Structure formats: structure tokens, C-alpha cells
Amino acid sequence: MITDGSAGRVNRQITLASRPKGLPAVSNFKMVESPIPSLAVGDVLVRTTFVSVDPYLRPAMNNSALLPTGACVPADAVGRVVTSRHALFRPGEFVQGMFGWQDYAAAPWYVLRKLDPRHAPVSTALGILGASGLTAYFGLFETARAVAAETVVVSAAAGAVGSAAAQLAKLAGCRVIGLAGSDDKVRYLIDELGLDAAFNYKGEHEWQPQLGAVSPFGIDVYFDNVGGRVSDIIFPYLNTGARVAVCGQISEYNRESPSAGPRWLNVILEKRAKVQGFMVTDFAARYAEALHNLSTWLRAGWLTYRETIEDGLENAPRAFIGMLEGKNIGKQLVKVE
């Protein structure tokens, strides 16, 4: 018999109880208890430490194929190995994987990424050195192909992906304008991330009139996490040959059908612009290269990050809803243990 720290314990899971309409409520989720999963040969049992809370979960909740009701909410997570049936993984080691919103997960060894806590705090494997940083990296450098001296606008620029994209654009020598939903976030963008300009698009003041002044050469790259009215304001400023990397559309996720706004195809034509949606997994073959760079730049102090941490697995739904409302700065995490 294998003895491990899980003996006699149960696995708490946050499941989707019902499909949200509009902004999710805590009542759309339900905590259930289940046995600790058993391991096949090659499997590893992980006790989750941090689980990730990501905007893309909201559209996934409309899709019964991606997220059936009653199923544990899927999520990127880090945790410690409890029991291992693979020689390369030992109890106590930190690993990252899609463990979901639960206390314990069993995963085959080959989907795990080993983390070295001496290298960087393990929570960064969910943020700047994980999906958020990778999304920013490939969206900015591949989908948008931002180059030095170009003007880059990032929406939701104080979020996990946005703050990484904005910093990477600065690092690449771009002029960077951040859009965020509070005055606090705007201060963060200017004072801590050193952006060239930032606007609060939920504030009282119209920001469109100032946009031209802070982007006198027009906008070459728009890294969009928000969509809707915010993007409507950006599109008329796009330069010839502009690239729009469509990374997220948080303003649209709670809707049942597309909102209405100006049609931009004629601007896309006139400017010969490229508007392209992407997912970080489109670039999976190049994660190692990007993580090497991101790690180097983080240790050199060229990149910084923030985390907003909610305590307790039971509070994951609340953290998720708060993130959809824009309450977080940087990466929203839930500390499970």
C-alpha cells in the first residue's frame, strides 16, 4: 500500500452547478466532495497550491462540450506532488498543470511541468512565467509583430496578460498606451510599468479626445483584451498596416449574442490592417523559447508582475466573478493550501 498525506482525506471540487446568464453568480457553482483520485502507472497525485482564475472560463461556461454542468471547473494550477508513480517526479516537488478548481488532481506525468521554487515563486507559473506571460509574448511578437518605435495600445492593461503585454512592448522599444478600468490601475500603469500614457475607460472623463494627442503617429498595434466600445474608440486611429491581436473580449463574455457597434471592415480595408484572434495554445511548440526569455527578463528586473490572491478554494467563484468585474490588478489567483 502506498501511504501518502492524502490518506483518509476527501477531495473538494468546485463544480459548475448551472450555466450563468450574464455575469455569473456564486450560486452557479457548487462545492462537492469526492474521493482522492487513484493513480495508474505513470500518474502523479498533486495537492494544489494555487489555482488560476481566467476570463476565458466565462465563454467556456456557455459551451457544454467544454464545461459540462456537474464537472469540476477546469483551470491551470500549481501544486506539490503527494504520490508519484513515475520515477521523474518525487513527493514534495512543485508542478504545474490543468488541475482544476480542486484540492487534489491525478495527472499523467507527461502533462506536468516541473517548477523550481528557487528560480521564481511557483505562483508565477500561472502568470508571468505561465499562460499569461506566454499569451502576451506570442500575441505581441507573433500575432501583432510589434517592432521598436511603433505605438502599441493594450486594453485591460492592468490585468495579467495586459500588464505583461504592455511591459513586453516597452521592452521592445514601443510607445505604449494602456487602457484600464480604474484610476488605481492607471497609476499602476504609469508609475510602476512606465507606460507612456494610460486611460481609465470606466472613469467620468472622456478619454477619446486625448487619444490622438498621446498617439501623434497613430496606432500600429492594438492588443485587445476587452472589445466593445473600448475597441470602437481605438479602430479609427489605426495606421496603415496596423495589427490588432484579439486576445480577449471581456466586455462581450456575459452576452448571449454579439453587441452592436460601428462596422470596422472598411477601416480594415483602407488601412490594410490585420485583425487576428489567437490562443496561446496556437504557439505551444514554442513555449520553451518564450519561457526562457520571460524568465531571463524577469530575473534581470526588466519585467515585473502583480498578483491578486484570494484565500481558500471555496472562494474561487467569488474571485472569478470579481475578476470579470475588473477588481484585480495583475494575475488573479486562489490560494488553496
Add this chain to the structure above:
Amino acid sequence: MITDGSAGRVNRQITLASRPKGLPAVSNFKMVESPIPSLAVGDVLVRTTFVSVDPYLRPAMNNSALLPTGACVPADAVGRVVTSRHALFRPGEFVQGMFGWQDYAAAPWYVLRKLDPRHAPVSTALGILGASGLTAYFGLFETARAVAAETVVVSAAAGAVGSAAAQLAKLAGCRVIGLAGSDDKVRYLIDELGLDAAFNYKGEHEWQPQLGAVSPFGIDVYFDNVGGRVSDIIFPYLNTGARVAVCGQISEYNRESPSAGPRWLNVILEKRAKVQGFMVTDFAARYAEALHNLSTWLRAGWLTYRETIEDGLENAPRAFIGMLEGKNIGKQLVKVE
């Protein structure tokens, strides 16, 4: 003194008299007479034979930098050399260039393309073997990167560019659905071009309900010449990884500001689609390659074309307005001489 056929003649020019609001009227244009232009060393005097009538002129008419009032309307044209001050060009030879809506043009030799009327009718240098064919070629194969077995939708498919794009897509082994504005055009698309399906989007019947049935595998490429409501109907059918080549937006050209419709950025994100505007001149470095292929395919009978020819330079404005209303099938030309 150089003697030529122009001695004692005047040059008639169609100029932009005033900027149109909405659909242009004949009164927005004015015919003026001017002297036959004189030639510098290296210049060639051309008597225009056919002038081209292109949708893109409409947005250009809103732009005083592109088209000042009082100036001759710029246009692609073919003509015969009257007088030449360059050894490579001889009187009587056919050439193509941006001669404008006028009887005579002087042009430096290096902007001229020599045409061989034994190779193909010279009017094709404005259509299938000219800007229209090149636009279709690069839009389909470069911007949209259509490949065999994909489903391609072409709007304004009976127009000069659309009919070329639709045929090239068939040639490439794609399933092709054409959208056009009359039942006659739909018959042309099915009977002559052999498309897999075609719809009249100005007809009485709703075509959206049938779109799913004729594109059971979804839509991989949308070659858009129209925009507006037509494009709104296509976007929900885009497949993951779909490409939208934004070639023209004729439904928008008469507007002062963008029309309103559903916002599609969230679909672009979900489908990781690419929506890209382009102009044929983006690919100028590769015209020779494309013209070689288009000529070969035309002579092999794999491509066909139609022309709608208006007689008389004075009727160029009427032909232009008719084209904006969708009266032409294939390339709209004006026969000047």
C-alpha cells in the same frame, strides 16, 4: 517638329467637379478640354482606348489628397502609343498605365506595360490580366491563403475581382459559394463559372437559412468585396482558423461614417480568425509571376471573364455610378476610341 495624329486636337478629360455625398451623380463630374500634353525625353504620348471604372474611386473621392476637385479622374487604362520619346516604344503599340479618364496621356516609359494584342484582347489588361485578376490572385492565395477542399465565399462574385477570385478558388480545388446582387448574376455564377452555390443578396428571399446547408463544413475563407449586412451574415459561419480577405466594401463607400452592425471581434477571437485588408499594390513585386499564371490559365480555358463596356469617354461617370449600383457583370470598362 514631331508630327503625330494629335496635331490640332484637344484632350478631353473627365474631372471631379464636386465631392459626391452618398451615391455620386453625373453632376459631380465635368468634362473639360485641355491641350495635348507635351513630352519630355523618355515620355510617351498615349491615345486611350479603354479606361477602367473601379469601385475604389468612390472612397478616393472623399480624399482631397488622392483626388483634388478639378483634377482628371485617375484610372487604369489601355491605349496606343501616338508619339514616343523612348526607343522601346513605337507608335501604334498598345500599352497599359494609369492614364486617367481622358483621351490622351503623357507618361514616362517606365510606368508603361506593353501589351501584345495577339496574346489576349488588350482590354484584359484592365481586368483578368490586370488589376482585377491580380487583386483576386493575391487576395485569395496570399491574404486568405485558400487551399484545396476549403470552403470559400466570395461577395460581389459577379464583379471583375469577385468573378476572378471565385474561379481561382475553383481552380485551387475549393468549394466556392458566390454572393451577387441579381438573379442574372447568380445564374452566371452557377452556369458559367461553375460555382457550387450562389445567392442573390438583393433578392426577395432570405438566403441566410440556406447558407448552412451549402457550407456543411463551415466557411474557411471569405473574400469580401461588399461588407455591411452581407458580411454580417457570413461571420457566424467562419471556421476555426478562417481568413477574411477584405478586398472591397462597396456597401460602405457612399456613407459618411461607418454603419452599425454586430461586433465580430469576439467571433474573430473564438475562431482565431484573421481579418485582413489588402490592396493589390501590396504585392507589386510579384505581378510578373501572377500575370504569367493568369495568362497561362486564361489561354488554357481554365479562366473566363466578362466585360460590361460603355461607349464614349463622356459616359464614364454614368458607367461608374451604374457599377456602384451593381449594374455590371464582370469588368466595367469605357471604350474611349
